[in-house]
Structure formats: structure tokens, C-alpha cells
Amino acid sequence: MFKDKEQFKKTFNDRFVTMHGKGIGEATENDVYQTLASMIREHVTSDWMHTRETYVHKRSKQVYYFSLEFLLGRFLYNNLLSLDVLGLVQESLRELGHELADLAEEEPEPGLGNGGLGRLAACFLDSLAALGLPGHGNGIRYQFGLFKQKIVDGYQVEVPDNWLKNGNMWEVRRADKAVDVPFGGHVWLEQHGEGYRIHHEPAEIVRAVPYDMPIVGYQNGVVNNLRLWSAESPFDDDEFLDRNKGNYKDLLAHKQSIQTISEFLYPDDTTYEGKVLRLKQQYFFVSAGLKSILQSHKKRNASLKHLGNIIAIHINDTHPVVSIPELMRILIDEEGFEWEEAWRVTKSVMSFTNHTLLAEALERWPVDMFRSLLPRIYMIVEEINRRFCKDVLENYPHLEKHMRDIAIISDGMINMANLAVVGTHSTNGVAQIHTEILKQREMRYFYEMFPLRFNNKTNGITHRRWLMLSNPLLSERISEAIGESWKQHPSDLQKLVKLAKDRQLQQDMASIKRENKLRLAELIKEENGIEVDPDSIFDVQVKRLHAYKRQLLNALHIHSLYYRLKEDKSFKMVPRTFIFGAKAAPGYHYAKEVIRYLNALATLINNDPDVNKFIKIVFLENYRVSLAEKIFPASDVSEQISTASYEASGTGNMKFMMNGALTIGTLDGANIEIRDEVEDKNIFIFGLTPQEVMNYKKYGGYSAYDQYSSQPELRRLIDSLVDGSLFGVGEFRMIYDSLLTYNDEFLILKDFMSYQQAQERIDRVYRNPELWYEMVICNIGKSGVFSSDRTIKEYANAIWNIKPVQV
DSSP, X not given: OOSSHHHHHHHHHHHHHHHHSSOGGGOOHHHHHHHHHHHHHHHHHHHHHHHHHHHHHTTOOEEEEEOSOOOOOOSHHHHHHHTTOHHHHHHHHHHTTOOHHHHHTTSOOOOOOOSHHHHHHHHHHHHHXXXXXXXXXXXXXXXXXXXXXXXXXXXXXXXXXXXXXXXXXXXXXXXXXOEEEEESSEEEEEEETTEEEEEEEOSEEEEEEEEEEEEEOSSSSOEEEEEEEEEEOSSOHHHHHHHTTTOHHHHHXXXXXXXXXXXXXXXXOSSHHHHHHHHHHHHHHHHHHHHHHHHHHHHHOSOOTTGGGTEEEEEESSTTTTHHHHHHHIIIIITOOOHHHHHHHHHHHEEEEOOOOOGGGSOXXXXXXXXXXXXXXXXXXXXXXXXXXXXXXXXXXXXXXXXXXXXXXXXXXXXXXXXXXXXXXXXXXXXXXXXXXXXXXXXXXXXHHOGGGEXXXXXXXXXXXXXXXXXXXXXXXXXXXXXXHHHHOGGXXXXXXXXXXXXXXXXXXXXXXXXXXXXXXXXXHHHHOOOOOTTSEEEEEESOOOGGGTHHHHHHHHHHHHHHHHHOTTOOOOOEEEEEEOOOOTTOHHHHHXXXXXXXXXXXHHTOTTTTTTEEEEEOSSOOHHHXXXXXXXXXXXXXXXXXXXXXXXXXXXXXXXXXXXXXEOSOTTHHHHHHHHOGGGSEEOSOOHHHHHHHHHHOOOOHHHHHHHOHHHHHHHHHTTSSSSSOTTTTHHHHHHHTTTOOTTOHHHXXXXXXXXXXXXXXXXXXXXXXXXXXXXXXXXXXXXXXXXXXHHHIXXXXXXXXXXX
């Protein structure tokens, strides 16, 4: 790409003058960023085209990953690493008077995801490209991300995340590939020979315009594609005004109605209109994606009968499940397939990942709403349901009494998870315990009918972003210790385990950790105005704020330490900095109260000289990928404390582990597999088992009040939420009621003592640096199995049947 620094600097200077019409001496940081990004994109574009041509020439089977979220993070560093020019560019820019790290801050962070679901999709795209596998993403180009979080007087405040206000250097608009997506209207049948022809006259047509972003493989010349759809009017202004007799207000209303489809990630669905918009979003990107894929396919293939041999479509959670009836519609209405043949093809193409065990997250749509917005799609869903129920009655008559649970349409609702299992050839969970719970509890009747469809694919993370890019000091030291093969084969990190007792390596790991903690401490001082001790334990919980993730359990433990430090002068502890980062959904008032409680504790503790020598609390606002890249390398303790059996997998646990943080966690999600890899001695496990939690949920028998009554320390903590001793009278009544009035749904009080004991063990072990860093090295060494490269190989071989392609 660039032979040496001199060639880079000359090319850069020439490009800068051409783009900006001024000399480099007048450059702003944003000018320099745009120049560099344009150079990198230009180089990537040739590989992008060549990759596409190679896939076509070799007739490679390709997978399309349909997801409502892609939490990508910034592209600049990642692309420079993948192109093997990161060091050269960094040094060249420094000689030109610019730091690459400063330029990277000029890149807007794509607001295309919320949490683990979207970040997993991004890691998967990275691994597909790095492994040379033909795999692409399909989603929505949101104008605004979820929201930017501000903390004002302890409260979460949401402000728009206008990430596209200055454009996006990494995207290409493909107006020539636009397709139309219909909504509403009515459907009728016309006699046609011995059969019928379906006609749909929509009430509204939306033009879906694709924007493509290159996904660059790691030093292999492969560039896959992420296609994001933007909603636009199919008419220009004059055409619309002609059709509507010059009514300008109607034009504005029409444009606004359409733009809302791709305006926001997760619009508020607490209203009927909000629910309709979310369903519109889902059909919009699914329909556009399928039309685009099939148009491309038909240019080179006359028939769709063997589509499953050439195309795989993966449904990431229930949001894109409407792709199943949409493909059926295309095959039947547009391609003339009979039902049975269309159904065979559809199932051969489609596969599904379930990401949740929470009933409220398994999407259900009211029949009336669905039928009104998607009349033809509803007819197909209704027929799928009729045929499925008939099959159950004929072949599994003992399941008739469970028909309400397994039917696709029941009680006036369409159950999208049920449709996903019935309409695909594969359903997978994302951790061993999650998959077993799906098979034995949430989807047990489907598992009884279709046992071969269910399988496990434990999640993974891309070590390129989460170790090589975010923690270069650690990456270099690992390579010194075991060589560089782990960069291409992350399972080779295992070689570190035999070096876990090496004193020099332990000391180097400690020095690297402290250096990373110093950097994070600077950020905390700059962003929060709080000075933290880099020699304290950095105890970190960063993830979406939800009751089952139990940030409240962490907060109550900190609250208990406050009392002990205030009242027991003999109590000693290793100083700790408790770091939180979390967004609460705008309508999730309970989660917002937990954020307020955390910030109230921070105000109380950080300003108390009796306590702040030992404890500091930091809430880092607007948690996002670029912030996570700074947090993980600096963390000592990874808080993975969800109620057992509630977290499908988690991937933050893997990122912490790979960066040398030790896990305190429940036996939940992938924590179990992490424990199995590192053994009990190298992890801090506490709390109820999944089976114990499920027994409480099934049979009852749990009393939060008994826990409250029998533990005086716990009783004092809970009372202080409302009694005015620390906060205002009744200040945190909502949290108090969640624990006592509503019987502590997520068993926080039951696990509190066990959690406290695990935290005490952390304190003891940290006082022994040799033991601590032996555990750290073991965890890093065992983290390779949690690379998304391993996960994607399993998907490619067992579900998608795609092969690497040499480009």
C-alpha cells in the first residue's frame, strides 16, 4: 500500500491539497482525519471490488447476517491494522505534526447499535472477513443512534446522537441499487388458470436506498460488505405535488413519515404508533435486503430452486424474523412457486439465533396491527400457522394441550420466536447453559418436535479490536512471550498458561496494567473531575442497565462497605475504584433509578474523607465502544453478576478476561464456560445455581422479607434507601419496593451474602501479587477459545455451509 514513510507523506500532502485547497500548515485535526480516511478508503475500494468479483467468479456460497443492530465502533484504527500499515502511518503522521490517536477522535462513532447484540454482530462481521469467509451484514442506516447519555444531578438525560451530521467517510451510497418496500393497503386474488394470482395495492411505498460500508479482513485482501438501508420517498417533490394537487403540507407530512423509519434505533414502543414504527423498521430492512440479494442472485442464476446451496440468511434475534414470510411471498407471488417448494427453499436458506431468556424480549405482535401494516405477509404467516398446527395435531397429538404456547398465532398475537423456529433449519443458543435452558424450558416442545434443529454456538469477541488494538502494550508483551502466531490463531494464547508462574512475566503484566490504569485515571479526571488511585483495585461493571444484570447488587455492596469504613476503625481493605458505565432505555424508569442511586452513592462517598481514601465511585457517562476500548485494558475485576439463568451469554466477560481482569460472577451465560476453562481457583464464583433460580421461579418458596429480617446489615442498607438517614425520606422508594414489596424478582438479597464473601476473597488475593498475576496470565491464556473466529468457524461449518475463499 505504502512502501515507506516518504511515499506516504508525499501522497498524504498531495491528497490534502486536492481535498481542502490549502496547505498542510492550515490543517485542522478534522481536515487531517478526512484526508487520511479518504486515502484508506480508496485503497480498500479496489480490494472491495476484487473480493466481490472473486465470490461471483468462484460461485461461492455467501451468508447475509440480518441484524437490527451493528455496534461497529470506529473504523480508522481497525482498517489500518487490517491493512498492516498502522505503525507506518502512526510514525509518518507524527513527523507531519499529528498524532493518530487525536485524529481517531475526529471519527464519529456509528450509532447503529445498543449493547451486546449489536457488538456481537460487529465482531462476527470482523471474523468473517478475517477468515476469508463470504459473509455480509444487512441492517438499517439510522440517522440517529440510540441516544447520547448525559448525567445531570445524578439523573440520566438523553440527547440525540447525530452521528451523521458531518457525514461518514466509510460509506458509499448506492442509489442505483434502491428498492421499493410496500406497506398497508389491501390484497386481492385474481383467477389465473387453475390457480390464483395475488395482487397487493399498498397504501404507502417507501424507497430503501442502500449505503455500503467495507468490512476489511485482517491482512488477507478480503473486504466484505455491510449494507445499511435508508428510508426515502419514491417520488421527487414535484412528482408528489402533482399527484396530490400541490398540497405542500402533505408533502412535508409524507417525507416526515418515511424518514422516521430509519431515523432512530429503537423508537419508543410504549405507544401504539411506536409499535407500528418498530414493525415497519423490521419489515423495511428485511424486505429491502431480500430483494437486493435475490436481484443479484438472479443475474447469475436462472433458478431459485436450489437457493439454499448458494445463499444463507441468518436471523440475529427475533427482529428480522419477518424475513421468513417475506421470502415465502417472493417465491410464491413473484416466482410462481407452489407452497411446499417455497417452504422447502425458505427453510434451507434461513437460520436463527436466539439471544434471550426474557419473555418480554421474545417479540409478539398484535394480529390487527400486523395485518393492517403487512396484509400479504399476514396471510402467509396465517397459512404457516395453519399448516404447523395441523402437523402438530397429526404427528404430536400429546402436544395439543400446549398449542397456545407453540402456535405462531395465539390469543390475538403473532409469536415471532415460534415462527423463527418453525421457519428455519437451525436454531442456536449462544452459551451452553443458555442452549440447554432453551431446549429444556423455553422451547422444550419445539425441541421435542425438531431436536436436530437445536444447537449451541457460544459467543465470541474479535481479539483484533479487543486486544491488539485496545491494548497494544499487552499484545506486544504476549508476542514476546509466545511469538505472534496467536494473532492469526487466537487459540495459541493457550501457550501463556505454562508461563503463569514466571515472575518476570507477572511483573511485566502488573506494569502494563498500571500503565493502562494511569491512562483511564487521566480520562476519569478529565471527564468526571474525580482523582482515582491507579494502585487501587479497578472494579468495573459496564453493560446495559437492566434489573437482571444486577448493578443494584454491586451498589448495595459498596453501600455496605461505606458503613463498615465509617463505623469500624479496625476494618481494612485494599483501596478500590468502582467504575460503572451503563445506559438505561428511555422508558425504563426503574433502571434510571438505579443510575440515580449509583450517582447518589458516588456523591456521598467521594466527598467523605473518612471513606474516600479507600473507595471511589465513578459513573462514566455515554458508555460506547470507544470508551470500552479504554476501560477493559485498565480493569482488575470484571463484574458479571446477573441472576443465574437470565443472561444468554455475555461478551463483556470475554473482553475483560482477554485483557487480564479477573471475573466475579454467577454461574450464568458464558461465565460457566469461562469457569470451566480457567478452573474455580482462577475465578470468583458466587450465588445461586441456574437450577436453584429456576426452581424458585417454578415452585416459589423465596421470601425477600425473610432475607431482610434475618440479616441486620442488609436490613439497614435497605431501610436507608427510604428512612432519610443518608438520602431524602422516601428517596429511593422504587428500589425499596422492588426488593420488598415485589419480592426481589432477581434474587439480589438471596445472593448478597455470597457476593460479599466473594468480594472479600478478591481483597485477600489481591494482596498477594504473585498469586493475582498468576491468575491473570491464566485467564488471558485461556481467553483464546472465546475469540469470535472460533464461533464463526462453527457457524460456517455447521449451519451456513460456507467455505473460505482465497482473494
